[in-house]
Amino acid sequence: MFVPGLIERKRDGGELTAGEWRDLMIGYHEGQVPDYQMSALLMAAFFRGLSAEETSALLDGMMASGIGLKFGDRSRAVVDKHSTGGVGDKVSLVLAPVVASLSVLVPMMSGRGLGHTGGTLDKLESIPGFRTDLSIDQVQAQLERIGCAMFGQTPEIAPVDRRLYALRDVTATVESIPLIAASIMSKKLAEGLTGLVLDVKQGSGAFITASSLDLARTMMALGEARGCPTVALLTAMDRPLGRACGNALETEEAIMALRGEGPQDLHDVTLALGVEMLLLAGETDRARAAERLEAGIRSGRAAETFQQIIEAQGGDPRCVDDPALLPQAAAVEVYYARAAGTILEVEPRTIGRAVVQMGGGRQRVEDAVDPTVGFVITARPGQTVHTSEPLASIFARDGAGIELGRQALDRAIKIGEGSAAPLPLVAARVSAKGVEKLA
Amino acid sequence: MFVPGLIERKRDGGELTAGEWRDLMIGYHEGQVPDYQMSALLMAAFFRGLSAEETSALLDGMMASGIGLKFGDRSRAVVDKHSTGGVGDKVSLVLAPVVASLSVLVPMMSGRGLGHTGGTLDKLESIPGFRTDLSIDQVQAQLERIGCAMFGQTPEIAPVDRRLYALRDVTATVESIPLIAASIMSKKLAEGLTGLVLDVKQGSGAFITASSLDLARTMMALGEARGCPTVALLTAMDRPLGRACGNALETEEAIMALRGEGPQDLHDVTLALGVEMLLLAGETDRARAAERLEAGIRSGRAAETFQQIIEAQGGDPRCVDDPALLPQAAAVEVYYARAAGTILEVEPRTIGRAVVQMGGGRQRVEDAVDPTVGFVITARPGQTVHTSEPLASIFARDGAGIELGRQALDRAIKIGEGSAAPLPLVAARVSAKGVEKLA
Numbered sequence: 001m002f003v004p005g006l007i008e009r010k011r012d013g014g015e016l017t018a019g020e021w022r023d024l025m026i027g028y029h030e031g032q033v034p035d036y037q038m039s040a041l042l043m044a045a046f047f048r049g050l051s052a053e054e055t056s057a058l059l060d061g062m063m064a065s066g067i068g069l070k071f072g073d074r075s076r077a078v079v080d081k082h083s084t085g086g087v088g089d090k091v092s093l094v095l096a097p098v099v100a101s102l103s104v105l106v107p108m109m110s111g112r113g114l115g116h117t118g119g120t121l122d123k124l125e126s127i128p129g130f131r132t133d134l135s136i137d138q139v140q141a142q143l144e145r146i147g148c149a150m151f152g153q154t155p156e157i158a159p160v161d162r163r164l165y166a167l168r169d170v171t172a173t174v175e176s177i178p179l180i181a182a183s184i185m186s187k188k189l190a191e192g193l194t195g196l197v198l199d200v201k202q203g204s205g206a207f208i209t210a211s212s213l214d215l216a217r218t219m220m221a222l223g224e225a226r227g228c229p230t231v232a233l234l235t236a237m238d239r240p241l242g243r244a245c246g247n248a249l250e251t252e253e254a255i256m257a258l259r260g261e262g263p264q265d266l267h268d269v270t271l272a273l274g275v276e277m278l279l280l281a282g283e284t285d286r287a288r289a290a291e292r293l294e295a296g297i298r299s300g301r302a303a304e305t306f307q308q309i310i311e312a313q314g315g316d317p318r319c320v321d322d323p324a325l326l327p328q329a330a331a332v333e334v335y336y337a338r339a340a341g342t343i344l345e346v347e348p349r350t351i352g353r354a355v356v357q358m359g360g361g362r363q364r365v366e367d368a369v370d371p372t373v374g375f376v377i378t379a380r381p382g383q384t385v386h387t388s389e390p391l392a393s394i395f396a397r398d399g400a401g402i403e404l405g406r407q408a409l410d411r412a413i414k415i416g417e418g419s420a421a422p423l424p425l426v427a428a429r430v431s432a433k434g435v436e437k438l439a
Numbered sequence: 440m441f442v443p444g445l446i447e448r449k450r451d452g453g454e455l456t457a458g459e460w461r462d463l464m465i466g467y468h469e470g471q472v473p474d475y476q477m478s479a480l481l482m483a484a485f486f487r488g489l490s491a492e493e494t495s496a497l498l499d500g501m502m503a504s505g506i507g508l509k510f511g512d513r514s515r516a517v518v519d520k521h522s523t524g525g526v527g528d529k530v531s532l533v534l535a536p537v538v539a540s541l542s543v544l545v546p547m548m549s550g551r552g553l554g555h556t557g558g559t560l561d562k563l564e565s566i567p568g569f570r571t572d573l574s575i576d577q578v579q580a581q582l583e584r585i586g587c588a589m590f591g592q593t594p595e596i597a598p599v600d601r602r603l604y605a606l607r608d609v610t611a612t613v614e615s616i617p618l619i620a621a622s623i624m625s626k627k628l629a630e631g632l633t634g635l636v637l638d639v640k641q642g643s644g645a646f647i648t649a650s651s652l653d654l655a656r657t658m659m660a661l662g663e664a665r666g667c668p669t670v671a672l673l674t675a676m677d678r679p680l681g682r683a684c685g686n687a688l689e690t691e692e693a694i695m696a697l698r699g700e701g702p703q704d705l706h707d708v709t710l711a712l713g714v715e716m717l718l719l720a721g722e723t724d725r726a727r728a729a730e731r732l733e734a735g736i737r738s739g740r741a742a743e744t745f746q747q748i749i750e751a752q753g754g755d756p757r758c759v760d761d762p763a764l765l766p767q768a769a770a771v772e773v774y775y776a777r778a779a780g781t782i783l784e785v786e787p788r789t790i791g792r793a794v795v796q797m798g799g800g801r802q803r804v805e806d807a808v809d810p811t812v813g814f815v816i817t818a819r820p821g822q823t824v825h826t827s828e829p830l831a832s833i834f835a836r837d838g839a840g841i842e843l844g845r846q847a848l849d850r851a852i853k854i855g856e857g858s859a860a861p862l863p864l865v866a867a868r869v870s871a872k873g874v875e876k877l878a
Contacts, residue, residue, distance in 0.1 A: 003609070004608070004609050004610065004611050005611075007610060007611035008611035011482070011485065011486075011611050034474075034475075035473075035474065035475035036473075036474035036475045036477070036478040036606060036609070036610060037478070037609060037610055038475070039475040039476070039478050039479040039482075040478040040479060040481070040482045040610035040611060040612060042479070043450070043478075043479045043482035043483055043486075044482055044611070046450065047450075047482075047486045167475060169443070170442070170443050170475070170476060171443065171446060171475060171476055171479035172443045172444075172446035172447035172450050172479060172483070173479060363441050363443075
């Protein structure tokens with residue numbers, strides 16, 4: 001294998017064969033292909049794209065290097081949800097306990113913050129003591145006992161994806177549909193699921209600002225072709241989801257949602273995804289699925305399941321009853337409307353980047369994350385505001401962080417004349433049967 | 440500096456500022472920017488190009504990390520020549536001694552063979568004992584004593600370019616005009632020249648098959664903007680230059696040219712470049728410059744200067760009088776025309792690749808080079824030949840090498856009906872005054 005020749009072919013618009021993708025992935029795994037060649041290849045792939053055959057071959061190559069797991073006792077449904085990531089997207093923290101409380105096994109394998117979007121693991125780790133580095137055996141045992149484990153990708157699972165994901169993060173090669181699709185599916189298919197629900201974000205705060213439908217279709221086809229029924233919902237990321245952006249702040253908001261006291265949009269997206277998970281787990285009636293989820297929240301069983309998960313993973317379960325136990329920012333300041341008018345936009349990418357700059361995300365893989373910083377933004381697109389009306393709170397380490405946050409909100413929150421046109425919260429459903437518009 | 444953001448901006452077609460390029464280069468030099476980020480950035484630059492301002496900023500950043508030298512005693516002109524590289528291009532070995540024999544200081548810093556093109560250092564090292572790994576002090580002393588030193592890039596000179604060059608070679612990011620231009624100029628400007636002549640090749644045997652004019656203009660502008668008057672000639676590389684291709688064979692041919700007994704095209708290109716060097720060194724009359732060069736050859740002073748250089752650098756100076764002292768190939772075979780007709784083409788890239796395959800070049804950086812192998816090709820495009828007329832000699836290590844050489848000549852030398860249309864030997868002159876067509 002002459003790697004520069006393969007990079008050159010992709011660079012010049014050609015295709016690599018299934019065997020070449022496999023050799024590249026195995027060579028990368030075993031250290032013969034160095035990071036600097038892989039990142040050049042990924043950038044060439046970013047510009048040239050991959051054909052459906054190449055995407056499938058890439059996925060196979062990535063999976064060939066890792067083990068496939070079988071979670072659960074095989075008599076119960078094993079269903080996971082994956083989100084393509086967005087700003088303020090704390091759905092996993094709500095959804096996993098709710099669905100698990102309804103007797104579905106949920107091996108919720110999640111990632112860390114990437115670029116301007118947060119990561120479920122970082123959010124969970126804002127709970128004092130919470131550990132996400134579970135072994136496969138620990139995950140298995142916890143699934144059998146509680147029905148849910150929330151953990152990071154272990155070294156055994158899709159190890160090539162692990163390294164590629166980190167590499168893409170620091171080389172601006174994240175936003176490529178085939179690379180995203182193969183990465184997500186290599187992890188999810190390794191879990192041995194009986195069904196998979198994808199939350200594909202659209203809007204400026206999502207990784208994919210266009211082509212969300214393409215991404216949903218690509219992943220759905222990869223899953224179905226490998227015996228894993230897969231459904232995707234296209235949801236809005238033209239504004240942050242919920243109000244909180246930043247790790248501990250989002251965990252607190254997720255806890256509120258688990259108690260039925262969270263923001264409406266977070267509740268609605270959680271419910272839509274939960275319905276799909278229950279349907280894939282054997283529930284036959286859509287309305288009944290929704291009612292079961294609502295009841296799980298109302299009854300407190302969902303919050304209780306989250307407490308069990310926290311306790312099992314070393315965290316302080318009292319956080320669910322008393323979110324003030326979560327780490328608190330040193331500096332807090334209210335942000336007021338600069339002008340009167342209609343809120344035309346709350347631009348999530350700017351918000352997400354500001355959280356990273358304020359210390360709440362990673363600029364490099366090895367960076368530590370400050371869980372306390374971020375925003376709680378009450379302003380919503382379409383809302384009419386008057387000058388000096390409070391629109392958000394800024395949480396930072398110090399005055400400099402507050403200033404960064406203020407500048408970001410100045411840019412992100414656009415107030416003017418006219419009306420806002422936010423995307424529908426849940427726009428479409430993509431499954432093997434086709435695309436169904438929901439709004 | 441948030442490197443992924445810079446890569447992303449370039450990837451998406453934006454420009455980086457001068458400060459950003461500088462920080463990137465210094466960060467790369469000091470190890471904060473890893474190879475994998477640099478290779479992704481280079482690939483993005485390959486696709487998106489660099490503006491004139493960015494190319495200039497890249498160059499400044501590369502130079503900021505290395506030392507700038509001041510060769511010579513500052514009362515004399517210091518002029519160098521650089522070629523973008525081609526097959527059979529042994530001009531440096533002739534030109535440097537000739538020009539140095541006319542009281543111009545020539546710090547001829549050269550490279551090794553890369554891909555299908557040869558390298559001046561490899562050619563020089565075919566002279567028994569010749570050393571090219573001179574220190575800066577040795578170069579300085581030799582320049583003062585003899586007027587010329589022929590040496591490889593030292594670790595102090597353009598260290599970032601050294602690493603970038605190696606990285607580009609293995610990540611398919613070589614063929615980019617701004618990257619090539621900045622790389623060449625970072626080395627040449629570090630020499631503290633009072634003038635620079637560029638030999639930009641065009642035709643299939645050159646690295647740049649299109650856009651030679653762009654490359655010439657880009658490099659010229661970079662030199663002029665930094666106080667180094669720079670002139671470029673566009674010369675033909677649609678066939679090998681001269682007859683010899685291969686290290687010792689080319690050295691022998693260069694020695695013949697130094698004595699006035701070399702092939703006409705080699706003589707003409709050497710003279711054209713030499714005239715430009717003398718004009719940059721203060722000579723005011725173009726015809727007189729040519730006459731001085733001719734006289735330098737005729738009088739034997741040029742050959743004598745080469746002998747002094749060889750002696751100073753540890754080589755056997757008797758090679759100039761007796762080229763048979765150069766290493767000789769174990770196997771030699773004459774190659775005959777396969778058919779009668781006109782020679783339509785002698786394709787240099789095929790020839791250059793064959794020399795590498797026969798052991799005379801590198802497939803990997805660490806490969807050793809066999810100086811003896813190669814070709815002496817007398818066939819020229821446009822020549823009418825009869826069947827079995829001798830067209831070339833093949834020099835190899837063994838019968839397998841001879842066979843490789845024969846097959847390469849079968850592919851490279853095209854005989855047929857019609858007429859050949861070779862490129863003009865010296866097509867254009869690019870200077871601060873503009874582009875002057877010469878043919």
